[in-house]
Structure formats: structure tokens, C-alpha cells
Amino acid sequence: MLYLLPIPFLLLLGYLESVSSIQNQLIGIAQQRVNNIDTFIENIHKTNQSLLAYPINCDELHQQFLFDSTIRELFYVKDGEIVCSSKRGIMEKYIKSRLHNGQMRTIELLVDLISAPEITTLLIEDAKLDNPDIGILTLVSSEYLLEKLPFHTDDRLNAVLLTIHDRTLPIDAKVTESRYTVVYASHHYGYTLTLTPSWRFVGQNLTLYLFSALLLSLVLSSMALLGFLWMRHRHDLVEELKRGLRRxxxxxxxxxxxxxxxxxxxxxxxxxxxxxxxxxxxxxxxxxxxxxxxxxxxxxxxxxxxxxxxxxxxxxxxxxxxxxxxxxxxxxxxxxxxxxxxxxxxxxxxxxxxxxxxxxxxxxxxxxxxxxxxxxxxxxxxxxxxxxxxxxxxxxxxxxxxxxxxxxxxxxxxxxxxxxxxxxxxxxxxxxxxxxxxxxxxxxxxxxxxxxxxxxxxxxxxxxxxxxxxxxxxxxxxxxxxxxx
Known part of the structure; x- marks a missing residue:
């Protein structure tokens, strides 16, 4: 039964291959979604800098972004005070104490809405290039952002988690780390995506690779058996030939x-x-x-x-x-x-x-x-x-x-x-x-x-x-x- 020995080894190899395959597929999914999110963030920064390059008219800002489905609200900040909102128009709200060193900067953050603390969304902040006391705060629509992290519509995924500076979105996502979990970081912005596969997806891959390993094992075992029989036949034929020469x-x-x-x-x-x-x-x-x-x-x-x-x-x-x-x-x-x-x-x-x-x-x-x-x-x-x-x-x-x-x-x-x-x-x-x-x-x-x-x-x-x-x-x-x- 020596020719059956490869089966356990190949089953183990098939299992390891399935783990590697699942991780590689998840990396591909994560890479595609990170590219999409990077492009989205880059466009927001470009829009913010374009607005800061010219004097801002609050009425025009309100008209331009009021019905934008990707932007929840955009704030124009000057000397530590919100002076204009794309949703509410002219404002006077002092927020200097909430800014980093009292000034604007270019960064991405996950924040809770003041008006709705139960909602966490992405904040994209940009300072005017020549004046950090002037800038724009853009709150991304949380619904739009979650569409960038779909897992309910993808049966390969059990959970997708966006992490920025120790804050996560969605806040109720349950990620149970396992050997299949993949963490993929953006090369341009300070966030990571954590992907966990669904058990259905894991099961399908395990079944495929273990079946393939079993099939390969049977093929190799058969080849080993045939090789053994051939070698034995050849050895027997050599001995027969020696006897034949003597006789x-x-x-x-x-x-x-x-x-x-x-x-x-x-x-x-x-x-x-x-x-x-x-x-x-x-x-x-x-x-x-x-x-x-x-x-x-x-x-x-x-x-x-x-x-x-x-x-x-x-x-x-x-x-x-x-x-x-x-x-x-x-x-x-x-x-x-x-x-x-x-x-x-x-x-x-x-x-x-x-x-x-x-x-x-x-x-x-x-x-x-x-x-x-x-x-x-x-x-x-x-x-x-x-x-x-x-x-x-x-x-x-x-x-x-x-x-x-x-x-x-x-x-x-x-x-x-x-x-x-x-x-x-x-x-x-x-x-x-x-x-x-x-x-x-x-x-x-x-x-x-x-x-x-x-x-x-x-x-x-x-x-x-x-x-x-x-x-x-x-x-x-x-x-x-x-x-x-």
C-alpha cells in the first residue's frame, strides 16, 4: 500500500492551496475596491482645491452641491469658523478648537456627525495651499461610501471594514479574523480595507482544491503503482533474461x-x-x-x-x-x-x-x-x-x-x-x-x-x-x- 502514501500529503497541499487561492482572490477584490475609493477621494481633494482657488460665493456653493448624492455637506472654513454650508447656506459656527492646531490641513478622517452622532462618515479636509486658515471640509454621504464597500451583495464576502486612524466603518461590522482574512492598505491615503470571506465561498474553494488534490493523488498513486509494477516487471525480466542465458x-x-x-x-x-x-x-x-x-x-x-x-x-x-x-x-x-x-x-x-x-x-x-x-x-x-x-x-x-x-x-x-x-x-x-x-x-x-x-x-x-x-x-x-x- 505504499503507493497510497501521497494522499494525505496532497490533501494537505490542496488545503494550503485553497487557503492561498482564497487569499489571492480576496486581495484582488480588495485591490479593486481600494482603487475605486482612492479615485473617489482624489476627486474630492481636486474639487476642494479647485473651489479654494477662487473666491467662494455661498449661494453658488449651495446650488452646486445641494443635490449631489455623493456629498452629504460641504463647509467653507475661514479663520476657524464655518462661514458657508452647501446645505444650509451662510453660517457662523466657530470650530477652531476642533481643528488640528486651530488650522486646516489635507487629511481624511472618519467622524461622527454632530447632528446625528449615530452616523459615522468620511470627512475629507483640504487647506488652501497658501493659507492654512482657509479650507473646505467635505462630509461624504455615508450611504454612498457604504456602496463602495458592498458585501451584502457579494456572496464571496462576509464583512468589509474600512479603517482610518483607528476608526472603522461600518461601525457595526463584525469581522472575525481567520487565516483567510485579508488586510489591504491604500498606497495613497491613510486607510486600510479588511475583508473576510463568507463560509460559502471558503467551502466552495476548499471542496474544489481538496477534490483536485484527491484526484491528483489518485493519478499520482496510479502512476506510482504502474511505475512500481513496471520496475518490478523489468527487474523480473532482467532476472529471467539472466536465467535464459544460462539455460x-x-x-x-x-x-x-x-x-x-x-x-x-x-x-x-x-x-x-x-x-x-x-x-x-x-x-x-x-x-x-x-x-x-x-x-x-x-x-x-x-x-x-x-x-x-x-x-x-x-x-x-x-x-x-x-x-x-x-x-x-x-x-x-x-x-x-x-x-x-x-x-x-x-x-x-x-x-x-x-x-x-x-x-x-x-x-x-x-x-x-x-x-x-x-x-x-x-x-x-x-x-x-x-x-x-x-x-x-x-x-x-x-x-x-x-x-x-x-x-x-x-x-x-x-x-x-x-x-x-x-x-x-x-x-x-x-x-x-x-x-x-x-x-x-x-x-x-x-x-x-x-x-x-x-x-x-x-x-x-x-x-x-x-x-x-x-x-x-x-x-x-x-x-x-x-x-x-
Whole structure:
């Protein structure tokens, strides 16, 4: 049950993500509302300063603001006395004792109305720029201000609190701080907004993120389980392969290589196969990759060489027969393996069989690999570049090495007779082979049209189901006997 361990952790992660998401959403709401309130306050200050820039006529002030829904009342103050009101007209009310140091200033405050102490609203105060004894007091409509702090119409919010200098609005707002509470301050004016989400909003987010976390947990758990089963299967397959090598469950089949011009037998490519008593036939593409990743590919290659010798050692001496062996990239990295290959080449030579090492293009990219190829050719081992055209060989590398065969991959042969952009590539590969003066072997030839096309372009040898499927050593013996007859 180890694969279930991520569930508690991911549920906790989902919970933390939900908290973060709720807070981020609340910050977005608070930011939008602070921007709106900042703009509103800024406009009030600009209006106040605009009025102070000119002599104020009380009647005009009264007419201008009497029906303004955003302004409860605007007072013109001079030498510590209210001399004009937008609502009541000319006044004489001494308020110097209520002013800061008896003078006007530019500030925002929450105040209680003298005429209605139960009402708290926003006061915006502005002094004349060149005379602090003159200024304007603007009382914002509390109803309008509360519209800037809506939470009754927003089901995401339980409460919104405006705080200025330790005074709050609305005064009856109940804010129970929790891990979800967000406090956002204005960057321009001295107030903050405190937002508390509704439990419905919290519940929706928690449900969403916990469900997502649970779903992710199930996905990861399933992936972990599949990974565990795959690793166990791979480990089991590695052990099975080791036992298979010891028990000689693996065997070789041989696919003929024939001359394009007359179909005469040129040689064989040896191919490894595995019949496991428990799993039946296992694809080489599968177990060869497992062998490479598990580090037993060298043992598998040695097995192929040994098995090939066992199959052929009692054969009559041949007349220049080609026998190719596929070598993985790592095999030629060790001198012991190279010497082993040379020994087998010598033994096969006594039977008139030319051993050919089929290598991939990747092995040509390193200078050490190129040096090894030269050493093998000096030891009478022929070299074939396998699957040419699908690797990464640079043409500059090809002109610096010597090899004997260029094997053209089946994917290019398949384009013959089809309207395909790859056919010109095939023609270029064939032309390159002629220019390099090496023999070419076309792999995967399946139709007579392909065979004729390759013959026409002077590709020397062919290999594929058109000519023969891979055969066991008994069938090879029969074929060789018929050839002699």
C-alpha cells in the first residue's frame, strides 16, 4: 500500500492551496475596491482645491452641491469658523478648537456627525495651499461610501471594514479574523480595507482544491503503482533474461542477404530470439533494451557470438559467405570485447565465413569508435553501418573512416513506388554509397517493384521478406545444400 502514501500529503497541499487561492482572490477584490475609493477621494481633494482657488460665493456653493448624492455637506472654513454650508447656506459656527492646531490641513478622517452622532462618515479636509486658515471640509454621504464597500451583495464576502486612524466603518461590522482574512492598505491615503470571506465561498474553494488534490493523488498513486509494477516487471525480466542465458533459451535465426542482380546468396544476418517457458516469445526490441539498461548487453552479445559459432562450426567450408552480427554501442568500448571479436573472426575465417560487425551511426561520432573500426578492419572484420539515414552521422565523419557496407534502413525502402518526399532521400543515400565506393544492402525489401528499383540503381544486395524470412540453422543448412547442388 505504499503507493497510497501521497494522499494525505496532497490533501494537505490542496488545503494550503485553497487557503492561498482564497487569499489571492480576496486581495484582488480588495485591490479593486481600494482603487475605486482612492479615485473617489482624489476627486474630492481636486474639487476642494479647485473651489479654494477662487473666491467662494455661498449661494453658488449651495446650488452646486445641494443635490449631489455623493456629498452629504460641504463647509467653507475661514479663520476657524464655518462661514458657508452647501446645505444650509451662510453660517457662523466657530470650530477652531476642533481643528488640528486651530488650522486646516489635507487629511481624511472618519467622524461622527454632530447632528446625528449615530452616523459615522468620511470627512475629507483640504487647506488652501497658501493659507492654512482657509479650507473646505467635505462630509461624504455615508450611504454612498457604504456602496463602495458592498458585501451584502457579494456572496464571496462576509464583512468589509474600512479603517482610518483607528476608526472603522461600518461601525457595526463584525469581522472575525481567520487565516483567510485579508488586510489591504491604500498606497495613497491613510486607510486600510479588511475583508473576510463568507463560509460559502471558503467551502466552495476548499471542496474544489481538496477534490483536485484527491484526484491528483489518485493519478499520482496510479502512476506510482504502474511505475512500481513496471520496475518490478523489468527487474523480473532482467532476472529471467539472466536465467535464459544460462539455460540457453535464446537462439539465433538467420535472414539471407542476396545479390540484387541475380538473387544469389551472399550471406546472412544473425538475429537473436528468445522463447521463455513462462512468457512465450519475447520481442528483441523489448529484451535488448532491458539488457542495455541493466548492463548485461555485453553478456548477451557474447552469447550471440558463441551461439553463432556453435551453429556454424560443423558446417562445410564455405566460399566467401557473409555473416553479420549486430554490436551494441557499448560493446566496442572495452579492449577485451574487441579481442574477443577478433578471435571469433579468425575462427569463422577457417570456415570461409567473413564475419561482419553491424554498428549504428552513433558509434561513428567518437574518435575512439573510429579508431576501433580501423583496428577491426585490420583484423579482417568487415564493418557495416546499420540503419543508415536515420541516425546522426555527419558526412564529414564518413569521409574520414573506412567501412565495407552501407545498410539502407527499411523506412526509405518503403517509399519506393509511393508519392513520397523521402524517395529523393533514398536516391541521395544510394548516390552517396556509390561515391564512397562501398557495397550497399537494402533492408526490408518486400515487393518485386522495390527489388527492381534497387537493382536499377545498382544497389548490390537486398534483404527482406521478398527473398526470405529469418530461418533457423536447420533451414540454413538446407538452403546451403541446395545452393551447392
Amino acid at each position: 540457453h533459451e535464446l537462439f539465433l535465426v538467420y535472414q539471407p542477404i542476396v545479390a540484387s542482380d541475380d538473387g544469389t546468396l551472399h550471406g546472412y544476418e544473425s538475429l537473436i530470439r528468445w522463447f521463455n517457458p513462462k512468457h512465450g516469445f519475447i520481442s528483441p526490441e523489448h529484451f535488448v533494451k532491458v539488457a542495455e539498461k541493466s548492463g548485461i548487453i555485453t553478456r548477451l552479445t557474447e552469447y550471440v557470438l558463441e551461439q553463432a559459432w556453435e551453429d556454424w562450426k560443423n558446417m562445410p567450408v564455405q566460399t566467401s559467405l557473409h555473416l553479420s552480427i549486430n554490436l551494441p554501442p557499448s560493446y566496442l568500448e572495452h579492449s577485451d570485447n574487441i579481442n574477443n571479436l577478433k578471435e571469433f573472426a579468425s575462427k569463422f575465417a577457417t570456415l570461409g565465413i567473413q564475419l561482419v560487425a553491424e554498428i549504428t551511426e552513433r558509434q561513428l561520432l567518437e574518435q575512439q569508435g573510429q579508431k576501433v573500426l580501423s583496428e577491426l578492419r585490420q583484423a579482417k572484420v568487415h564493418i557495416a553501418i546499420d540503419d543508415f539515414g536515420i541516425g546522426r552521422t555527419a558526412l564529414s565523419v564518413l569521409q574520414n573512416i573506412e567501412f565495407d557496407y552501407l545498410k539502407i534502413d527499411k523506412c526509405f525502402i518503403d517509399t519506393i513506388g509511393i508519392d513520397s518526399g523521402s524517395t529523393p532521400v533514398l536516391n541521395s543515400i544510394i548516390d552517396l554509397g556509390h561515391r564512397l565506393d562501398v557495397d550497399m544492402i537494402a533492408e526490408g525489401v518486400e515487393t518485386q517493384a522495390q527489388a527492381e528499383y534497387l537493382k536499377k540503381l545498382d544497389v548490390g544486395y537486398q534483404q527482406g521478406y521478398l527473398h526470405s524470412r529469418p530461418m533457423d540453422i536447420g533451414s540454413v543448412v538446407d538452403q546451403l545444400n541446395k545452393t551447392v547442388e
